[in-house]
Amino acid sequence: MSSAVRFEQVTKQYGEFEALKGISFDIEEGAFFGLLGPNGAGKSTLINAMSGLLVPSSGSIKVHGHDVIQDYRQARRLLGLVPQELISDPFFNIRQLLELQSGYFGIKGQQQKLWIDELLERLALSDKVDSITNELSGGMKRRVLIAMALVHKPQVLVLDEPTAGVDVDLRHTLWEFAKELHQKGHTIILTTHYLDEAEALCEKVAIMQRGEVKALDTTSELLSTHPFRYVRVAVEDGSGPLSESLQSRLVESDASGYLFKLEKELGMSDMLGMIHQSGIAVKDIRSRDASLEEVFMALTGAAQA
Amino acid sequence: MMEFNFAGCWALFVKEVKRFYSVVVQTVFAPVVSTLLYLLVFGQVIDTQIEVFSGLSYSQFLIPGLVMMAILQNAFSNTSSSLIQSKMHGNLTFALLSPISPLEFYLAFIGASVIRGLAVGVGILLIGILGFDLSVDSPAWVLLFAVLSAAMMGGLGMLAGILSDKYDQLAAFQNFIIMPLTFLSGVFYSIHALPEIWQTVSHFNPFFYMVDGFRYGFFAQSDVAASLSLWVTLAFLVLISAINLILLNKGVKIRK
Numbered sequence: 001m002s003s004a005v006r007f008e009q010v011t012k013q014y015g016e017f018e019a020l021k022g023i024s025f026d027i028e029e030g031a032f033f034g035l036l037g038p039n040g041a042g043k044s045t046l047i048n049a050m051s052g053l054l055v056p057s058s059g060s061i062k063v064h065g066h067d068v069i070q071d072y073r074q075a076r077r078l079l080g081l082v083p084q085e086l087i088s089d090p091f092f093n094i095r096q097l098l099e100l101q102s103g104y105f106g107i108k109g110q111q112q113k114l115w116i117d118e119l120l121e122r123l124a125l126s127d128k129v130d131s132i133t134n135e136l137s138g139g140m141k142r143r144v145l146i147a148m149a150l151v152h153k154p155q156v157l158v159l160d161e162p163t164a165g166v167d168v169d170l171r172h173t174l175w176e177f178a179k180e181l182h183q184k185g186h187t188i189i190l191t192t193h194y195l196d197e198a199e200a201l202c203e204k205v206a207i208m209q210r211g212e213v214k215a216l217d218t219t220s221e222l223l224s225t226h227p228f229r230y231v232r233v234a235v236e237d238g239s240g241p242l243s244e245s246l247q248s249r250l251v252e253s254d255a256s257g258y259l260f261k262l263e264k265e266l267g268m269s270d271m272l273g274m275i276h277q278s279g280i281a282v283k284d285i286r287s288r289d290a291s292l293e294e295v296f297m298a299l300t301g302a303a304q305a
Numbered sequence: 306m307m308e309f310n311f312a313g314c315w316a317l318f319v320k321e322v323k324r325f326y327s328v329v330v331q332t333v334f335a336p337v338v339s340t341l342l343y344l345l346v347f348g349q350v351i352d353t354q355i356e357v358f359s360g361l362s363y364s365q366f367l368i369p370g371l372v373m374m375a376i377l378q379n380a381f382s383n384t385s386s387s388l389i390q391s392k393m394h395g396n397l398t399f400a401l402l403s404p405i406s407p408l409e410f411y412l413a414f415i416g417a418s419v420i421r422g423l424a425v426g427v428g429i430l431l432i433g434i435l436g437f438d439l440s441v442d443s444p445a446w447v448l449l450f451a452v453l454s455a456a457m458m459g460g461l462g463m464l465a466g467i468l469s470d471k472y473d474q475l476a477a478f479q480n481f482i483i484m485p486l487t488f489l490s491g492v493f494y495s496i497h498a499l500p501e502i503w504q505t506v507s508h509f510n511p512f513f514y515m516v517d518g519f520r521y522g523f524f525a526q527s528d529v530a531a532s533l534s535l536w537v538t539l540a541f542l543v544l545i546s547a548i549n550l551i552l553l554n555k556g557v558k559i560r561k
Contacts, residue, residue, distance in 0.1 A: 034492070053401055055556045073308060073404035081402055087395035091324045103316025104403035148399060 004029040004061070004156050004187035005050060010059035019045045021211040022127070024057065027189060027204075029064075029155075032182050034202030035191045036292075038300055041208040043191045044084055047160050051081040063156060074302060080154035084161045084191075086141045088133040094120070094144055095129040098151050105152040119147040122177060139166045145152050146174065158185040163194060173202065199223075199292035207299050214299050219292065226290040226298065228261040231271055236281035239289070243278040261294075264298075314409035317349035317400060321417030325383055332379070332421060337428035340375045344368065344433075347493060358495070358526045368433035369447075369520040370492035372426045376451055377487050377512060379477070380422035380458035381465070384414050389467025389475050392559075401560060407553035411463065411546065418450055418459025425497050426451055438521065446531070447522035453538050454515040458483075467559060490516045496528050511541045 005027040012020040020042050027033045035043050049056045051073070052068055060067055066074040089097060098116045104109060104247055120126045123143040133141055142162065149157060159178065163171045178201070182188050198205060199219060205223075207215040215222060236255040242250065242258070249260040262271055270289060275282060290298075325332040348364035358366055391397035400410065433439040441447055461483070469475040490512035496504050507513050508529075518534025521527040527534065553559070 051402055052560065053398065054561050073310065073406070076402060076404045079402075083395075083398055085395055087398055089396040089399075091327050092320075096323075100320045101399055101403070103319070104313045104400060104402075104405055106312035106316075108309060108312070119465060122376055239331075 001028050001064075003027065004031065004064060006062045006283045007046070007050075007058075008060045008062075010046065010061060011057045012042075012049060012054065012055040019211050020049070020056065021232060023048070023208075023211075023213060024059075025206060025213060025216050029133075029172060030182075030185055031188055032178075032188045032201055032203050033190065034198040034205035035189060035199055036195065036205055036296060037207065037208035037214075038192075040210075041135060041300075042211040043208055045158055045211075047081065047158055047189070047191065048210070051079055051158065052076055053081075053083075062213045074175075077152060078155045078213065079158065080149035080156070081158045082145045082149045082160060082162050084164070088141065090134050093130050093132050094125060094147075096146055097133070097144070101148050101151045107274060112231055115149075115153070115278050116151065119150055124173065141165055142170065142174075150181075154186075157181060158189045158190065160191050161193065163192060163197065171197075182190070195291070195293040195296055205292070207296060209300050211241055215295075222295050223290055223292065226295045227264055228290060228294075228298075229264055230288050230290060230294065231260045231262050231268075232284075232288075233260065233275065233280065233282055234284040235257050236283055240276070242280070243274060245274045245277055251272075262287075310404055310409055313403060314413050315404040317405060317413035318326060318412065321383070321387060321414055322420050325417065325421050326384065331493045332383070333424050333428065335434075336375050336379050336425045338428050340371050340425075341432060343371055344429075344437075348437075358524055361524060362437070364437050365433075366495075366520075366524075367493065368429070368439050369523045370490075370516050372429045372433070373451070373454060373516045373519040374487050374490070374492045375429055376422040376426040376455050377458045377515065378453040378483065379420060379425045380418040380477055381462040381483055383418040383421040383461045384462035385466040385469075385475055385479070386462075387417075388463060390467055391470060392466075392470075393472075399560065400540055407550055410553060411460075411549055414463055415456050415459040415546075417453040418462060422455030422458065423451060426455075441523050442525045443522045445522075447519060450515065450519040450522060450538065453535075454519065457511075457515070457538060457542040457545055460542065462543060464551050464552070466556060467549070470558070482561075486510055486512045489513075491528065492516055511537060514538055529552050536550065 007023045007025055010020050010023040012017065035046070037043050045054065046292060048054045050061050050068060052072055055069070062068070063075040063078050066078065068075040071245040092100065095116070098119070102112050102116070120129060123146055125143055125147060128136065128140060133144055133159070136144065142160055144184040146162070162174055190198065190202060204218050205222060207212050230251070246260060249262060251261050286302055309370065344364060344367060348367055351363045373465040379490065448465040465475055469478065489507065490510055491507065496507045496513065514534040517527045517529055518531050518538060520529040
């Protein structure tokens with residue numbers, strides 16, 4: 001499958017600070033791709049470089065084979081960005097903004113009007129078309145940004161923290177819309193701090209930290225290669241102290257019990273043996289594989305240490 | 306062959322015109338009224354005492370200068386305030402994400418600044434023609450100077466807008482550079498009335514050539530040769546445009 005986006009040795013330098021340290025990877029056409037990382041990892045810098053909002057210090061980025069610097073017109077026609085920051089315009093209402101944005105891309109006519117109407121309807125903005133963005137709530141502004149990003153029907157849609165600060169309803173609407181676009185063949189690139197969202201939606205993820213890619217794989221592969229599984233043990237009141245072997249595997253504890261991480265090569269019988277050795281009065285035991293959040297913490301936390 | 310996104314450039318131009326038109330009282334009517342106050346105060350008080358050019362009242366001499374001053378200040382304001390506001394609100398992003406080239410971006414902004422400059426200038430000029438019996442010797446020359454000067458100031462406004470990160474930086478540019486240069490450009494006087502040293506200094510002020518050349522279109526009289534004024538105005542327009550295009554191409558302070 002060909003690349004929707006190709007990063008080759010992309011760097012971005014701000015004085016002494018290296019925000020991107022030679023990023024190289026491909027995002028396949030039609031993928032639902034997650035770009036994850038803690039604050040300051042370089043995700044937005046990479047996305048902004050891809051969208052033309054900043055100029056990388058070196059390296060190249062291609063969108064469907066079009067260089068974002070040399071062939072920026074074609075690259076931008078293929079890319080739609082929902083930026084992280086909420087943007088407002090005090091002079092124009094929503095419909096005018098969408099029509100102006102269409103104009104920048106040289107798109108007009110009845111078909112475009114119909115597409116704008118469809119976007120407004122799908123994003124529940126139809127009753128706000130005459131409002132200016134300054135009058136809207138944060139969630140509504142986010143919807144406008146999504147409509148602006150989609151107005152030229154881009155092949156690649158980049159969502160930079162789209163659900164930050166939005167209510168459950170919008171989050172649900174947004175993901176349904178994103179999934180629908182993905183099913184229609186669009187490439188979706190998502191950054192989010194909600195790792196459960198990334199786990200549920202993204203087929204492949206890159207985990208970034210301090211301007212570097214720490215991990216890049218399919219979500220299922222990342223989860224399966226994680227060396228631990230997690231065992232929640234609910235206990236009766238008055239259980240005694242943990243044995244040393246359990247203590248070393250303890251992730252967290254609360255009034256109802258403990259969460260342990262268990263090496264995958266160990267079986268449940270080993271775990272039961274350790275519990276028995278500690279003399280804990282067990283009410284319930286549940287085992288599960290690692291979540292993306294745990295994989296993320298292991299990768300980024302280990303690197304920070 | 307080099308592509309020109311005419312539709313995108315036009316859309317951005319229309320957006321910039323609509324932007325100032327949506328607050329037309331502030332952007333057009335108010336400058337017309339405040340400029341006419343100069344005419345009222347200076348014109349009425351000094352009219353009978355000074356004859357700058359032979360056969361002309363002071364008010365008649367003053368009006369073209371005031372028109373040009375208003376054109377210069379408003380063309381500057383249009384690009385500079387639009388850019389800084391767009392940077393502050395973040396909506397500059399929309400244009401930056403589109404397939405509009407630096408040249409198209411520049412032309413759209415400059416075009417809108419020329420329209421605003423001319424709108425204010427025409428308002429003042431109409432009152433001058435109707436109320437002060439002002440005649441125009443060469444309308445084409447007047448229009449040429451108005452457009453070139455507005456474009457140059459629109460470019461200067463864009464430069465200020467690009468380089469400023471905050472409103473007070475822009476205000477400093479406006480108050481410490483643009484205002485003194487416009488007020489000391491011969492709007493209110495002929496530089497021949499000045500001491501020799503100030504006459505020499507005035508020749509280093511590019512705005513002087515714009516005012517003087519513009520005035521030539523009305524009276525066929527000027528302080529320096531009209532062709533010199535034209536060349537200086539053109540040279541500054543080319544210089545400012547080149548600087549802007551270099552900055553826009555590099556993305557200085559815009560594509561961070």
